[in-house]
Amino acid sequence: MKRYAITTAEIDLNQLVEQVKNPYAGAVCTFIGTVREMTRGKRTLYLEYEAYVEMAERKLEQVGQEIQQKYERAEVAIVHRIGRLEIEDAAVAIAVATPHRPEAFAACRYAIDRIKEIVPIWKKEHWEDGSFWVGDQLETTPYLEGKPNV
Amino acid sequence: MLKISLFAGLAERTGKREVDIPIEQPVTVNELRTTLSRQFPEAGDAFHTSMVAVNQEYAGEDDRIVPSDEVAFIPPLSGG
Numbered sequence: 001m002k003r004y005a006i007t008t009a010e011i012d013l014n015q016l017v018e019q020v021k022n023p024y025a026g027a028v029c030t031f032i033g034t035v036r037e038m039t040r041g042k043r044t045l046y047l048e049y050e051a052y053v054e055m056a057e058r059k060l061e062q063v064g065q066e067i068q069q070k071y072e073r074a075e076v077a078i079v080h081r082i083g084r085l086e087i088e089d090a091a092v093a094i095a096v097a098t099p100h101r102p103e104a105f106a107a108c109r110y111a112i113d114r115i116k117e118i119v120p121i122w123k124k125e126h127w128e129d130g131s132f133w134v135g136d137q138l139e140t141t142p143y144l145e146g147k148p149n150v
Numbered sequence: 151m152l153k154i155s156l157f158a159g160l161a162e163r164t165g166k167r168e169v170d171i172p173i174e175q176p177v178t179v180n181e182l183r184t185t186l187s188r189q190f191p192e193a194g195d196a197f198h199t200s201m202v203a204v205n206q207e208y209a210g211e212d213d214r215i216v217p218s219d220e221v222a223f224i225p226p227l228s229g230g
Contacts, residue, residue, distance in 0.1 A: 050158055052224065080229060092230050116227065116230045118227075119227065119229050121227060121229030121230075122159075123229070124158070133228070134228035135226035
């Protein structure tokens with residue numbers, strides 16, 4: 001299994017942990033991003049994720065490499081799921097192993113923040129009264145300098 | 151012929167996931183935005199508010215594109 005993957009299959013967190021754990025590690029920190037039903041009082045029925053798959057996997061790998069440059073002996077695995085996802089499904093999972101826990105927590109957080117910034121993946125919200133590509137039009141966070149900070 | 155991939159809201163608004171543009175000379179990212187905006191008025195300013203990736207790397211406005219490049223318009227991201 002690839003360390004940095006886009007998949008249509010259900011995410012198995014244990015597989016990610018298996019990929020990163022190693023004898024130098026004293027900590028493995030994991031993060032799972034899940035499909036939320038209620039957002040500011042509005043009910044989501046399901047989400048649809050789409051990716052520019054090849055580039056997305058390369059950019060996930062870039063996130064991992066950035067972490068390895070920041071934190072010595074860090075091992076990283078990231079999987080993002082695409083397609084139709086139901087409430088409570090895992091959309092993204094990250095596992096980071098480092099020698100000590102502060103670096104594992106920090107790196108895990110860095111990974112999810114960076115994914116949102118540079119990895120070409122989009123989600124479409126489906127509500128009872130319509131649907132909407134997040135990032136499109138008004139709810140978007142516009143790029144301040146014309147492009148993400150790559 | 152230059153092949154351009156479209157995603158998410160941009161694919162939906164234009165009704166296309168891939169667009170072919172006949173070019174023989176290199177064009178800049180910015181020129182390509184203008185060409186596509188004219189060709190797809192239904193996309194509004196989406197070709198201008200998207201990022202452009204050339205060969206799977208984010209490109210700058212003045213970067214040159216040749217017909218053999220892999221080009222994609224990347225609307226604002228919403229992964230995670």
